[in-house]
Structures are given as structure tokens and as C-alpha cells.
Amino acid sequence: MKIKGRVWKYGDDVNTDVIFAGKYTYTIKDRAEMAKYALEDLDADFTKNAHAGDIIVAGKNWGCGSSREQAAICLKERGIGAIIARSFARIHYRNCLNEGLPIIISSEIQALVEKGDEVEIDFDAGEITAGGKKIKFPPYPEFVQGLVNDGGLLPHVKKSLGLA
């Protein structure tokens, strides 16, 4: 699979409160509705102008803080193609996987791109093309890829229990 999209670029330690504000978590249960408030307390431009297929490039510890899955759902429903970060906070890492939102760990791309640049990701080759350069990224760990191949955690569990 290949995707191509415009970059939204952020720094280190972006927390899930600014990705999806706590005040909406009690009242918004509709997934498409969640997408409207994505990154509201971080970047009003993103909240207004992000398009399906766009790609987030961030620093280390993306998604730290609260365990709310809405922080992954709002980006998935917004159509974000992938998040590339130096590292992910562990609870958010699980939530992105569980929502089928592709996440890529890379320390090289941050220096190569700016907001609005176009980036291409070839998931099969494990390669990002940005600013005329190609960067390799590691595949998911084998265990995680197994879950992804089954369609995610829930389909995997249902399959293992003979429910699917």
C-alpha cells in the first residue's frame, strides 16, 4: 500500500488532551463528530483545514497523557493517513493500532519536512519519500503485524474464541 499526503508538523510530548479535549469525551460518542475537534487545543489551523490523506510528523512521545481512545479515533475519522513520530507514548500506541491508524517510528524525517510538504509512504517497502530523499522505517514487530493482519485486536480475539 502507498499513500501520499501533506505534512502537519509538531514537536515533542504532544498530549492526548490537546489531541482530543477532555471536555468532549463525555458528550460526543459519534466517531465522525469527534473528527471535527481533532487537535483543537494544539493547532486551530489543523482543526479547520486538515484533509483526508494528510500525514502527521511529530517528535518524541506523541500521544502522552490520558488513555482516551478518542485521541486516535478523531485522527482516524479525520482521514489522517499515518502518524510518523520519533516515538509514541505506549497507551496511545495501542489505541492507534486498535483503531487501524498507521503509525511509523522514524527519527530522520523531522529534519527533512516542513508543514505543507508532500510525503509519500510505501508501507510494503517500508519507505518514506520526502524532499527527494528516501527513508527506511522498521515494520511493526511480528506479534503486532499478526494482529494487524487479522484486522486488529478485536477481530483477532473473536477469531481466537471461534466467534468470527
Added chain:
Amino acid sequence: MGKTMIMKIMERAAHKEVHVGERVWCDIDWSTARDFGGANCTLQFDEITEKQGRVWDSDKIAFTFDLQAPSHSEKVSNNQKIIREFAKRQGIKHVFDINHGIGQHVLLENGLVKPGDVILGTDSHMNLLGGVAAFATGVGNTDIAASWLSGTNWFRVPETMKIEATGEFQCGVSMRDFLTRLVGDLGAGGLDFLAVEFAGDAIERSTLAERITLCSMVTEMSGKIGLILPNGPVLEWLAGRAGPEVRSRVASIAPDADAPYIETRKYDVSKLEPLASCPDAPDNVKTVREIAGTPVDQVHIGSCSNGRFEDIAAAFAVLEKSGFKVSPSVRTIITPATNEVMRRCASEGLIEKFLDAGIVFTNPTCALCTAEHYGALPGGDVGCSTTNRNFIGKVGKGSHTYLLSPMTAMATAVKGVITDPRDIIC
């Protein structure tokens, strides 16, 4: 090579030998959800099972109503109702409704948590239960819903860092200050994917409340779990609540002498002074002396990190030395972690004195950790709090928060500006 505590916990839950770095399926002892996120879990479970599904074990699921207790709006009330109806339909009896307090603390006080347990919850501070050597972690609704189907979930066996704390705290300094030092030193992502074992004589002497403070804030360094092996009075208390099995569990998960640690950090807590996490991140750490004199609008003492009786009593001692008066320019709010804590505050006469001083003493709840409940700050206000996060906008758009120890928070409430508690009590 020996084994760390988290390796032994995961071996018990996975029924096999585990190795650092591998991913293993673990049996879940408790899969919990609170009013925050709980409705999403139940709706997702019903959706994937077409409303026909039964949970794997209704005696291993608990609901805690703590974030919006009591509910402040019709929408929240409807969310809470969804959870109550699901629990009834599934025969889930462990429903701790709005009259109990903060979920992890309530589970602990009710004797439902044992060392070595594997526990999931929709609260990123579940890992405060590491204070009694349980492996508890916050997760999203999909992880909860999946565990309700199978009674299992997967985890990476983490590397472990050892943090040794020795010495005694000086007057006016507390475990919260040590924790703030750690967050400042390690940074917001400093423990990402890691387990931590806290050891050393300062830890061995510490109270349950102090252990909870320390382990709850591992989340603010993105850590997986902070673990402290129960000993002394904490072990006695826990065995009294959760039963004699606690003792054999402790023995079975004690780390080996040659357990592998990726790093050992040593601290002498007697060298610490009062510290603060400054706006707008827990790892933006300064000494209270550096920021003393900063005017504040509101002080809040409470939360899953510092809402135990001992925390409130430490604040009380500062108030007592100040003639039981807080500054009229500051709104001061105290929130006990649980009903049990609140009752003790009442029976020991603390609440009456707090009320006399002009302090708002609330029911037990997490409420002041969110902008969507009472105590929210208006734009431009400066708050001081013993909660665990001061991310921008968290308790009100355009407001800023300093995170402090209960003693520093009360000293600040008394003076109306950020104040080193040593100026009052030492």
C-alpha cells in the same frame, strides 16, 4: 539471569516463562472502566457481539463512577445510565457508583487488589496500583472490550529501571517533591514503555499514600508501571483488606538479586527541597523558592495522586500553623480520594476546621482534573494543584496551573501567592 518484578507478574499471568522485549498474552484479574470512557466500552462490546455477548467473567469486571460524580449534565447522566444498565444486564456486581470515590483507591480499599494482579482500566493513572505491586495500566475502550470477551490482553515485557531512594525528607518536603524531581530529571517521555522498581530505605519506610503518589506519576513520564513491593505496615494493611494470599503473592513476585535493570538511579531525598511543575507541563520543574510570590487564583488539593488522608492531613498541618485562615483572594478546594478518606477527615475534625477557614471541601471525585466539572478555571487564571497534569487547557482554556505538594499548595492558599511551606511550618 534473575527476573524483575514485572517479569514475575507477567509469568504468573501468562502461565509461561517470559523474556524482556517479547509480547505475551496475560490473563486479566480485573478489567475496569469508569464513567469516563466506560460508556464507550459497553457500547463497543454490545456492537461487536450484536448485543448477544456475555462478558468472560462478571466477577472480574468493575465500574467506578469517579470523574463526573455526581453528574453535572444530562449528557453525562445518560452516559452513566448506559453503564449501569450494561452492568445489570451482564450481572456485574462491582459497580461503585457516584458515592464512592476515585476508582483505583476504591478497589484498593475494598480489598480487591493483590500484589501481582494484572488490571486494566480506562484511566491512565491505573498504574498507581503499582504502589501495592499490582500491574495496572490505563488502556482505551477497544482494549477493554477485547478483554471483556476473552479475559486476556497482550503486553510487551518491559525493561525495568531501578530507582533507589535513601534518606529522610526534611521539614516541608514530601514524596511529591521527590516525584517532581524525577519527572524533571527524566522528562515527559523518560520512562516510555519501561517498568520501574522503587527501592531503598526511603521507600521501605513510606506510607501507602506516599507509594500511591510515586506510582501514579509514572504516567507523566509515559512509564508502563512503577512497582513497590509491600512491606511493613503497608503489607499488614493490605493483608487485612485483601486477605492472607497477599503475603504469598509478595514472596512470589519479589525481584531476584540478579534481576536485569537497564539503569539504576540513586537519590538522597534528604537533599530535596519543595519543587513545582510549572505551566504547562509536569516536567517543567523549578524550586518553589524560584517561583515564590507568584499570585494565584485557585488552589486545589486532592486527586488520585495526592488525595489520601495523609495528604490532606499534611495540608491541614500547614493551615493549623497559619491560624486556620486562607487568603480571601484565593478559592481553595479540597477533594478527598474516597468516601473512607472523607469519613476520616470528618471524624478527626479536619473538615470543620477547613470549612471555618473558608475552604470548599467536596465529595470524593476526580472532578478537578478536568475542565468539565466543578472548579474549572476561567481564561487567564492561575491555579495551583496537587493533581498530576498541568497541560494547557486541561482545567480551563487559557488558564495555567502549577503542580505542587499538599504542603506547598496549602502554604500558597494561606498567603495568596506561591509560598514555600518551610516559611510556615519549619
